Amino acid sequence: MYRETQIVSDVSKVPLEGGEGTFTINVGPQHPATHGVLHLVITLNGETIINIEPHLGYIHRSIEKMCESLTYRQFIYVTSRMDYLSAHINNHACALCVEKGMQIEVPARAQVIRVLMDELTRIASHELWWGAMAMDVGAFTPFFHAFRERETINDIMEETCGARLTMNYMVPGGVMHDIHPNFQKRVKDFLQLYKSKIHEYDELVTGNIIFQNRMKGVGVLSAEDVISYGCTGPVARGSGVSCDIRKLYPYEIYDKLEFDEVLETAGDSFARYLVRLKEMNQSIRIVEQLIDNIPEGDFQAKTKAVLKLPKGEFYTRVETARGELGVYIVSEGGTTPYRIKFRSPGFSNLSILNHMVKGAKIGDLIAAMGTLDLVIPDIDR
């Protein structure tokens, strides 16, 4: 059923804090800088932002309700459609939660494959963000540079998982099928390509004085605000808050791997930009450690055809490209979850937007919002 949504066009209907001389503009629902159908109602006084109110729900599919009628094998596939840029990691979180409830031991080979896929996804997601971020502030070329590397990852994914975005590769107990024989060779080719090109990123964008002027001192967040608003991922780490789930609550084999949690303390857009760029290098480090050391063995544990979680509550959290994803399953002992809640990182990260740009100029809105790395299906769910 189509429902027409009222776009605010009459200023008198909007509660104003600014009083006389203020006016309202709409950014979105169709706007290139919102990266999806996000609608912002912005109250302005001249060029100064007084209030931003996000209107969500344009692609709300009620995934939580849908999952209540799907079995523990089926519901994982819906979650690829939440944060479509880190589909592997969403699937991973759900598989972990079911495994925790059923106490399934995942074979070593599956664990390594999962971590490899997660990290490749993280690189691909950050690549896309980097290209889109540069485009948001007016540089078009970096987008093509980013897609050159990202396409390589997508091709690797397509070969092994059969899909480029919604991979649906992780299942309770391991991964759906074994990696493609070419997988290791192609990942190594990608590593070589990445290393030969990554310096271009700094030359083209990071060191660019125009870009730095746009990003530095914009959207400054303090560590207290970040924690209070529940921000996670690179947004929190840009303000010096240590929150990497891979380090704090390690899952799979992350506790045996060597990588650093990237922290910046400035808290502005440029700090968040640097965190993501450096995180890609850390992911490369993880992939390098694992790609030649995939153990032999099963890629999937033996599980029953019908999965039943015991009565109780299960919560797992993983680190996606955007922050902490929590999966909370309440089970009544049946084959479907009684209630499922996805604590999505984007939803909490978006909630800080008003606080972040209040009092700034409208020109800085995009430079600040872009570094939140919003993926709208992840927010609406």
Add this chain to the structure above:
Amino acid sequence: MTNEELKTKITELLPTATYEEGGEWLNINIEPADWLFFAQQLRNDSSLYFDYLFCLTCIDWKTHLTMVYHLSSTKHRHNIVVKAKLDRNKPEIETVSHIWRTADFHEREVYEMFGVNFLNHPDLRLLILPDGWEGKNPLRKDFEDPVNMIKL
């Protein structure tokens, strides 16, 4: 603090709290009327210092609703789960959006999806659902929508 130490400390603060065994985190059941006082204690007590509300949700048990708050401390790295049982016909609980700002959006989501009324919330309006939706709460178990819902 370990779960046992947390339990001792919380019993001192709120003697009426009851606990659920099992699970990796300490599960605390409280009365909705105690929540505001208890939340302030959890946030401000220096040995507890739960400054990060990482999940806020609600469960419809058909006979009642249960609010579930997952709390964590970024300083001490301990976690707890607080649950409050609400009347299904008139669900009401105090807001904590002034203690943890992330609760602002999460409470608005629970308000529209479950119909829980958060007392003293600064801006309790629909967030995800379209205007004029009030009254029907999609995540309740008895929600029916013959047009958009496909029964499997």
